[in-house]
Amino acid sequence: MKDVATAAGVALKTVSRVVNGEPGVHPATAERVRAAIDRLGYSRNESARVLRSGRTATIGLVIEDVADPFYSGLSRAVEGVVIGHGCLLLSGSSGEEPGRERELVETFCARRVDGLIMVPAGDDHTYLWAELETGTPVVFADRPPGSGIDVDTVLTDNAGGAALAVRHLLGHGHHRIAFLGDDPEIYTAAERLRGYRAALGGLFDERLVWMGPPSPDPVRAALDGMFTLESPPTALFTGNGRYTVTTLRALAGRRVALVGFDDFELADLLDPAVSTVAQDPSWMGRVAAELLFRRLRGDTGRPEHIELPVRLIPRGSGELPPPPR
Amino acid sequence: MKDVATAAGVALKTVSRVVNGEPGVHPATAERVRAAIDRLGYSRNESARVLRSGRTATIGLVIEDVADPFYSGLSRAVEGVVIGHGCLLLSGSSGEEPGRERELVETFCARRVDGLIMVPAGDDHTYLWAELETGTPVVFADRPPGSGIDVDTVLTDNAGGAALAVRHLLGHGHHRIAFLGDDPEIYTAAERLRGYRAALGGLFDERLVWMGPPSPDPVRAALDGMFTLESPPTALFTGNGRYTVTTLRALAGRRVALVGFDDFELADLLDPAVSTVAQDPSWMGRVAAELLFRRLRGDTGRPEHIELPVRLIPRGSGELPPPPR
DNA sequence: TTGAAAGCGCTAACAT
DNA sequence: ATGTTAGCGCTTTCAA
Numbered sequence: 001m002k003d004v005a006t007a008a009g010v011a012l013k014t015v016s017r018v019v020n021g022e023p024g025v026h027p028a029t030a031e032r033v034r035a036a037i038d039r040l041g042y043s044r045n046e047s048a049r050v051l052r053s054g055r056t057a058t059i060g061l062v063i064e065d066v067a068d069p070f071y072s073g074l075s076r077a078v079e080g081v082v083i084g085h086g087c088l089l090l091s092g093s094s095g096e097e098p099g100r101e102r103e104l105v106e107t108f109c110a111r112r113v114d115g116l117i118m119v120p121a122g123d124d125h126t127y128l129w130a131e132l133e134t135g136t137p138v139v140f141a142d143r144p145p146g147s148g149i150d151v152d153t154v155l156t157d158n159a160g161g162a163a164l165a166v167r168h169l170l171g172h173g174h175h176r177i178a179f180l181g182d183d184p185e186i187y188t189a190a191e192r193l194r195g196y197r198a199a200l201g202g203l204f205d206e207r208l209v210w211m212g213p214p215s216p217d218p219v220r221a222a223l224d225g226m227f228t229l230e231s232p233p234t235a236l237f238t239g240n241g242r243y244t245v246t247t248l249r250a251l252a253g254r255r256v257a258l259v260g261f262d263d264f265e266l267a268d269l270l271d272p273a274v275s276t277v278a279q280d281p282s283w284m285g286r287v288a289a290e291l292l293f294r295r296l297r298g299d300t301g302r303p304e305h306i307e308l309p310v311r312l313i314p315r316g317s318g319e320l321p322p323p324p325r
Numbered sequence: 326m327k328d329v330a331t332a333a334g335v336a337l338k339t340v341s342r343v344v345n346g347e348p349g350v351h352p353a354t355a356e357r358v359r360a361a362i363d364r365l366g367y368s369r370n371e372s373a374r375v376l377r378s379g380r381t382a383t384i385g386l387v388i389e390d391v392a393d394p395f396y397s398g399l400s401r402a403v404e405g406v407v408i409g410h411g412c413l414l415l416s417g418s419s420g421e422e423p424g425r426e427r428e429l430v431e432t433f434c435a436r437r438v439d440g441l442i443m444v445p446a447g448d449d450h451t452y453l454w455a456e457l458e459t460g461t462p463v464v465f466a467d468r469p470p471g472s473g474i475d476v477d478t479v480l481t482d483n484a485g486g487a488a489l490a491v492r493h494l495l496g497h498g499h500h501r502i503a504f505l506g507d508d509p510e511i512y513t514a515a516e517r518l519r520g521y522r523a524a525l526g527g528l529f530d531e532r533l534v535w536m537g538p539p540s541p542d543p544v545r546a547a548l549d550g551m552f553t554l555e556s557p558p559t560a561l562f563t564g565n566g567r568y569t570v571t572t573l574r575a576l577a578g579r580r581v582a583l584v585g586f587d588d589f590e591l592a593d594l595l596d597p598a599v600s601t602v603a604q605d606p607s608w609m610g611r612v613a614a615e616l617l618f619r620r621l622r623g624d625t626g627r628p629e630h631i632e633l634p635v636r637l638i639p640r641g642s643g644e645l646p647p648p649p650r
Numbered sequence: 651t652t653g654a655a656a657g658c659g660c661t662a663a664c665a666t
Numbered sequence: 667a668t669g670t671t672a673g674c675g676c677t678t679t680c681a682a
Contacts, residue, residue, distance in 0.1 A: 001659065011669045016661065024667060041455040046436045047375040048659035051674050056372070065401065072397040076390065079418060088432060090415060093404060107413060111371045130366040248594055266591045269573055326675065336653045341677065349651055373675035377658050 001042070008036040019044055050112065059292065060108030061091040062101055062118040070241065070262060070281045071119065074141065077285030078117060085293055087114065096186075098122025109136070115292045117141055125149045137295035141288040143187040144305075152291045154284055154306045158188050158261075161277040161310035162195030165237050165259040168275070168312055170199070173322050174235035174257060178208040178226050180219060180247055181239020181261075192239050192261055208233050214242045220250040234322035237261075244274065257320040259312070268315055275318025277310050284308060326367070333361040344369055375437065384617065385433030386416040387426055387443040395566065395587060395606045396444065399466065402610030403442060410618055412439065421511075423447025434461070440617045442466055450474045462620035466613040468512040469630075477616045479609055479631045483513050483586075486602040486635035487520030490562050490584040493600070493637055495524070498647050499560035499582060503533040503551050505544060505572055506564020506586075517564050517586055533558050539567040545575040559647035562586075569599065582645040584637070593640055600643025602635050609633060 001019075005012040010029060017025045018033040025033075036042075050056045059082045063071040075091060082089045090108055094101040101121040108116060109131050116131075116138045123146040128138060132151070140153045169177050179196045182189035189211060197204050207229060210222035226233050235257035238244040244260030248270065251258075255272065263278035287306060312318075326344075330337040335354060342350045343358040350358075361367075375381045384407045388396040400416060407414045415433055419426040426446040433441060434456050441456075441463045448471040453463060457476070465478040494502050504521045507514035514536060522529050532554060535547035551558050560582035563569040569585030573595065576583075580597065588603035612631060637643075 012659095013661085013669060014667085017668085020661085026667060029667080043431065043435050045376070045659050047372045047381070048674090049661075050372040051370070051376050051676085052659080052661045054674080066391065066404065067394070067397045067401040069392075069394065069397075072392045072394075076392040076418065079391065083417070088415060088436070089417070090413060092408070092414070093401065106368065110368050111413070245591065245594075264591075266570065266589075266595070269570075270591070270594055271596050337675095338653055338677085339651090342652090345677085351651060354651080370675050373658090374677070375658095376660085377675080377677040379658080 001044070004033065004036045004040055004042050007040060008033045054112075056112045056114055057087045058111065058113045059087050059089055059289075060105070060111075060113040060116045060118075061089055062094055062104045062108075062116070062120075063091065064096055064119055064121065065093045066091070067093075068242075069264065070279070073281035074119075074285035074288075077282040078289045081286055081289035081293065094119075094121040096121045098124070102127055105131075115139070115296055117288050117292055119143060120145060122146070137292055139288045139292045139295075141284055150303050152288075152295070152304045152306075154288045154291065154308065156188070156279045156284065157307045157309050158191035159195030159198065161261060161279070161312075162192040162237065162239075163199035164195075164310065164312050165261065165277050165318070166196050166199035168259060168314070168318055169235040169237065169257060170203075172235075172257065172319055175203055175322075176205070176208065176231055176233045177203070177235045177237055178210070178233035179237050179239065180210050180222065180243055182214070182243070183211055189239055196237060211239075214240075214246045216246055216249060219243075219246045223247070223250050235259075235320075244276070248274070255320060257318060257322070259318040263313060267313075270317075272317045272320060273315035275315045276313050278313050279310050280308065326369070329358065329361045329365055329367050332365060333358045379437075381437045381439055382412045383436065383438045384412050384414055384614075385430070385436075385438040385441045385443075386414055387419055387429045387433075387441070387445075388416065389421055389444055389446065390418045391416070392418075393567075394589065395604070398606035399444075399610035399613075402607040403614045406611055406614035406618065419444075419446040421446045423449070427452055430456075440464070440621055442613050442617055444468060445470060447471070462617055464613045464617045464620075466609055475628050477613075477620070477629045477631075479613045479616065479633065481513070481604045481609065482632050482634050483516035484520030484523065486586060486604070486637075487517040487562065487564075488524035489520075489635065489637050490586065490602050490643070491521050491524035493639070493643055494560040494562065494582060494584060495528075497560075497582065497644055500528055500647075501530070501533065501556055501558045502528070502560045502562055503535070503558035504562050504564065505535050505547065505568055507539070507568070508536055514564055521562060536564075539565075539571045541571055541574060544568075544571045548572070548575050560584075560645075569601070573599070580645060582643060582647070584643040588638060592638075595642075597642045597645060598640035600640045601638050603638050604635050605633065 001012055001015050005015045015033050018030050061078055066072050079089050092104040098121050118140055119142045125145045126148050128149060138151050144153050166177055181192055184190040184193055208226060212218055238247045238260040241262035241264045259275045261277045263276040267274040267276055326337055326340050330340045340358055343355050386403055391397050404414050417429040423446050443465060444467045450470045451473050453474060463476050469478050491502055506517055509515040509518055533551060537543055563572050563585040566587035566589045585599055585601045588601040592599040592601055
């Protein structure tokens with residue numbers, strides 16, 4: 001900046017004004033400065049600007065895994081809003097590990113992000129206290145913060161979506177509906193189980209519930225176990241997109257009624273086409289990011305707790321009737 | 326840092342030493358400092374560190390779209406390597422717009438990233454000259470840089486993969502093999518067309534080639550046109566994952582032999598299961614990132630041009646015989 | 651083993 | 667409309 005000033009025959013501050021588009025610079029002077037900038041290939045050092053001004057124009061995003069379509073969709077939406085506000089996005093994947101989540105958050109905070117959006121992996125977020133006190137806004141997405149923290153949160157109506165799926169299957173004559181989902185330690189899985197159970201009421205049978213990681217072998221074993229019960233399931237409700245796919249593979253062509261939580265590409269091309277309870281990851285990302293920027297603009301209202309609705313997309317698999325007895 | 330120093334009764338420099346794990350601090354002193362750090366909830370201001378030291382420990386990644394599984398897989402792999410080197414990843418999507426690509430690169434450079442990995446959207450990268458001269462290493466992935474720039478590059482064997490697909494279909498008795506792919510302005514699309522054409526030799530017929538954006542209506546129209554030819558195609562080769570899916574939808578159940586470039590989840594569950602030419606996005610990401618860190622470690626050898634092999638995964642659709650005449 | 655001082659490149663506050 | 671000065675929080679350099 002000093003060199004540009006010398007080259008343009010002005011003071012350093014004038015260059016700063018031009019670079020920042022501040023008013024009160026004579027057009028001709030500004031032009032001279034811009035010419036010097038181009039000639040010297042100058043570009044402002046953001047670290048220095050941040051150090052002085054305290055504003056980084058950076059938002060941190062912690063998700064579970066960029067390679068998961070749900071989170072990459074969410075990322076893309078967050079990125080869009082962030083860019084639209086002239087900011088840059090730092091992002092990282094926790095891989096469902098609380099320690100990694102915390103490391104990422106601490107790294108982002110050390111870089112003085114203006115705000116943070118996170119899909120938590122752990123359930124203890126008291127380590128955020130210090131940062132929250134300095135005024136950095138934090139928005140939780142997809143899963144709520146652990147106890148002791150109350151900030152803006154954007155969730156999906158998980159229980160409602162699960163109930164929707166179960167009622168849909170009940171409506172098509174099923175009484176034995178199994179649930180396969182993630183470990184209930186994961187918030188969304190627990191909520192979906194809750195909705196499933198509530199909608200089933202007296203029909204609930206714990207032998208038709210299996211929760212664990214969505215790996216092929218355990219899922220196949222679980223299904224085999226259920227199908228050899230005296231009164232086997234006639235319909236399945238799968239707790240997320242990965243589960244749906246793993247389950248479909250394990251079924252190996254057997255035609256069983258199925259509704260899956262999470263929509264996925266190609267659901268319409270399978271045979272039967274797969275009925276799903278669809279969340280909208282872009283919507284969640286957009287809402288979370290907008291909530292964050294509202295805080296950055298100075299909104300100090302009470303924390304918002306938004307629950308996004310889901311919709312059931314009937315495509316065939318969820319409308320299969322129970323087999324005749 | 327000053328406050329921590331005061332609290333611990335040492336000089337500021339000693340705190341700096343402890344924070345950076347520099348040697349030459351008495352264990353007891355270090356312990357006092359660490360206690361003060363915890364008590365005060367201190368975390369180092371990275372901007373100040375960067376300003377002074379010049380090293381940001383940050384890598385920039387420009388891709389086409391995080392929400393595309395190919396690029397999200399690549400991102401995840403890059404992130405892994407970057408984190409493993411104690412750095413942070415800045416990433417952004419160009420959305421296939423050269424202007425946006427350049428903006429992202431400039432933003433990253435203004436933030437003084439230590440290095441850059443990019444999937445270019447445009448074909449003029451002379452704007453990188455200034456940055457390259459300052460010693461910032463740049464690695465191109467998936468597509469090569471425009472002329473005038475020679476840096477490390479990691480590509481897929483696009484032409485070879487296309488030829489593999491075509492030879493596979495020829496081997497199953499097809500003579501009329503259509504190609505549907507992106508606009509040849511996109512490097513990978515042009516290369517795949519080249520491989521397709523080379524493998525077909527005299528059988529090449531430009532009426533069986535359609536290139537454009539992978540939108541449902543145009544693709545359906547193109548297919549309809551080809552299938553009403555006097556001598557219609559008996560097999561299709563689709564130029565990327567999105568194309569494969571769009572084409573499958575447009576086929577609406579018609580059984581036509583098909584091999585798609587890019588593997589995708591669920592390819593095995595469709596009927597017929599889809600044969601693909603599989604690239605490995607994670608591998609590409611890892612190789613690109615490792616190339617970058619090699620440069621950051623000071624390797625000044627000539628630019629590397631790596632071409633990753635692909636493999637054909639036969640699943641059924643590529644092995645369908647031509648219909649009897 | 652520890653500390654003091656200089657200064658990275660910029661912007662805020664205050665002149666002129 | 668333009669310039670001057672101080673200082674953001676840290677690392678580097680040099681000294682004790």
